[in-house]
Amino acid sequence: MEPSTRVQELTPSLTLSIDSKAKAMKAEGQDVIGFGAGEPDFDTPEHIKAAAMGSLDAGFTKYTPSSGIPELRAAISEKLKADNGLDYKPSQIIVNCGAKHSCYNAMLATLDPGDEVIIPAPYWLSYPEMAKLVGAEPVIVPTKAENNYKMTPEEFRDAMTPKTKMIVINTPGNPTGSVYTENELAGLADVALDEDILILSDEIYEKLIYGEAKHVSIATLSKDVYNLTLTVNGFSKPYAMTGWRLGYVAAPEGVAKAIDSLQSHSTSNATSFAQKGALAAYKGPQDCVKQMVAEYSKRRDLICGLLDGIPLLKYVKPQGAFYVLVDISATGQNSTQFAERLLDKQKVAVVPGIAFGDDKTIRISYATSAENIENGLKRIATFVGAS
Ligand SMILES: Cc1ncc(COP(=O)(O)O)c(C=O)c1O
Numbered sequence: 339m340e341p342s343t344r345v346q347e348l349t350p351s352l353t354l355s356i357d358s359k360a361k362a363m364k365a366e367g368q369d370v371i372g373f374g375a376g377e378p379d380f381d382t383p384e385h386i387k388a389a390a391m392g393s394l395d396a397g398f399t400k401y402t403p404s405s406g407i408p409e410l411r412a413a414i415s416e417k418l419k420a421d422n423g424l425d426y427k428p429s430q431i432i433v434n435c436g437a438k439h440s441c442y443n444a445m446l447a448t449l450d451p452g453d454e455v456i457i458p459a460p461y462w463l464s465y466p467e468m469a470k471l472v473g474a475e476p477v478i479v480p481t482k483a484e485n486n487y488k489m490t491p492e493e494f495r496d497a498m499t500p501k502t503k504m505i506v507i508n509t510p511g512n513p514t515g516s517v518y519t520e521n522e523l524a525g526l527a528d529v530a531l532d533e534d535i536l537i538l539s540d541e542i543y544e545k546l547i548y549g550e551a552k553h554v555s556i557a558t559l560s561k562d563v564y565n566l567t568l569t570v571n572g573f574s575k576p577y578a579m580t581g582w583r584l585g586y587v588a589a590p591e592g593v594a595k596a597i598d599s600l601q602s603h604s605t606s607n608a609t610s611f612a613q614k615g616a617l618a619a620y621k622g623p624q625d626c627v628k629q630m631v632a633e634y635s636k637r638r639d640l641i642c643g644l645l646d647g648i649p650l651l652k653y654v655k656p657q658g659a660f661y662v663l664v665d666i667s668a669t670g671q672n673s674t675q676f677a678e679r680l681l682d683k684q685k686v687a688v689v690p691g692i693a694f695g696d697d698k699t700i701r702i703s704y705a706t707s708a709e710n711i712e713n714g715l716k717r718i719a720t721f722v723g724a725s
Contacts, residue, residue: 348467356677360687371714373702374687376512378578378660380633382615383626386577389618393611402610404602405594406433406586410613413620414586422544422555424569426588432597433616435608437542437572437585442468444538444568444587445504447596449474453503455538458489459695460663462512462540466695474503478695483665486654487514491525498529504536507556510543513663513694513701515656517551520559527556527563537567542585543659545576545627548635551657565590575659576627577619582612634660637704637711644715650722660705663691667698669722676700684717 357374364370405411411428418424418431434440441464449455451473457465459480466476479497481487494505507526509518518526530537537556544553557567572585587597607613638655641662645653652665666676673690677700680686691699704711 344471344473347470349463356681356687356689360681363681363685368685370681370685370687371706371710371717372687373704373706373710373714374689375703375705376661377580377705378575378630379705379707380578380630382578382582383619383622385622385626386579386615386618389622390582390611390615393614398610398614400610402607402613404606405598406431406608407610407613407617410617410620413617414588417620418555418569418571418588422541422553422569423558424555424564424588426569427591430591430594431586431588432594432601433584433586433608433613434597434601435585435605436574436583437540437570438464439583439605440570440572440585440587441465441506441538441540442471443597443601444570444589444593445469445472445474446600447593448536448568449503452501454499454501456494456497456502456505456535457695458487458493458506460487460511460513460691460699461506461695462508463693463695465506465508475501477502480696483652483654486516487511487663488516488518488522489526491529494526494529498533498535502533502535504538505530506538506540508540508542510547510551510553510656510658512543512659513661513689513691513699514654515659515661515663516654517547517553517657519552520554523554523556524559527559530566531562534566537563538570539567540570542570542572542575544571546631546634546660547658548631548638549657553658568593573616573619576630578630579615579619582609582615584608584612584616634704637706637708638662640708641702641704641711641715644711644719648715648719648722651718660703662702662704663694663696663699664702665699666722673697673700680718680721684721686714686717686721 469476574580677690689701
């Protein structure tokens with residue numbers, strides 16, 4: 339049986355494939371250090387698990403409204419107001435099966451075949467594939483390391499054509515760790531406003547932010563920007579809930595309704611008892627997030643310090659998320675050669691930047707212990723001949 343043309347056009351997820359190769363080597367007993375995964379190494383906080391388990395015990399095991407349980411949508415609405423200064427009514431919020439699903443639904447609900455979606459590179463690898471899946475055209479726009487891998491308004495304007503319908507902005511960013519300032523967002527928003535370009539604002543790493551950096555939600559900039567924006571967020575990264583599959587999109591009423599309608603015919607609701615866990619995540623104590631952020635922040639400093647000792651490797655200090663994007667071009671290898679040889683020779687798994695649209699880099703995730711970071715960076719130094 340032949341898969342559809344649509345599916346044949348997809349690029350397999352390289353992050354998952356390197357990760358599974360590293361896991362297979364580990365399972366064989368090899369001493370592999372994995373910097374590949376895009377998920378927290380912490381467990382979900384106990385009070386969140388307890389809420390989900392309690393709801394299971396109470397028989398909360400049936401369908402819910404496809405848009406999510408009312409109390410979770412209300413809690414998200416309150417959170418968006420309190421943390422982000424965003425005014426979204428519960429009816430404008432649709433709970434999905436992970437922020438990945440939220441992004442996909444957002445594109446499915448707003449893009450038509452032939453529409454172009456501007457995606458600044460390096461990008462989270464699912465954006466272009468999602469755009470293709472809905473029949474749209476991803477337009478990849480490289481950003482510059484000297485601009486901290488952030489798109490400038492000029493780059494945005496130059497990439498625009500009469501077919502441009504959407505821009506994807508991911509701040510804090512995967513794989514760059516870059517965080518856009520309010521001014522930088524305002525510059526991009528002005529360009530979007532000129533041509534009525536929709537903004538898909540993926541804010542999943544919002545809480546994982548370090549030092550002086552501050553997260554700004556682009557939809558707060560003005561009513562007009564708000565009306566063009568679909569704000570995506572979720573529970574996977576801040577609350578270490580990747581396996582729970584819970585995210586949401588907040589959008590102008592009409593788009594939210596459209597997303598609800600298409601979701602009602604595809605996945606229906608996100609898992610009932612997982613939603614109760616998410617409710618506890620937003621309503622419960624937030625010190626669990628603070629502790630995780632403090633730990634990531636220490637690891638970021640550790641990894642950056644170790645990278646400073648390897649002059650052949652360059653990087654832009656990440657301000658958010660839990661990745662460092664490392665420029666390996668001085669080694670004379672492309673990103674796939676580097677990642678494959680590093681795994682074979684030193685048993686260290688990283689993700690080749692080609693997966694993110696930048697063949698000059700590799701991504702190192704620091705969602706792993708300080709001990710792994712120290713040992714792994716020693717091996718990387720040996721691999722590039724720096725020790
Ligand atoms: C930028 C970005 N957006 C969305 C997601 C998806 O998160 P979720 O687990 O909620 O689907 C990821 C996960 O890696 C991500 O890096």
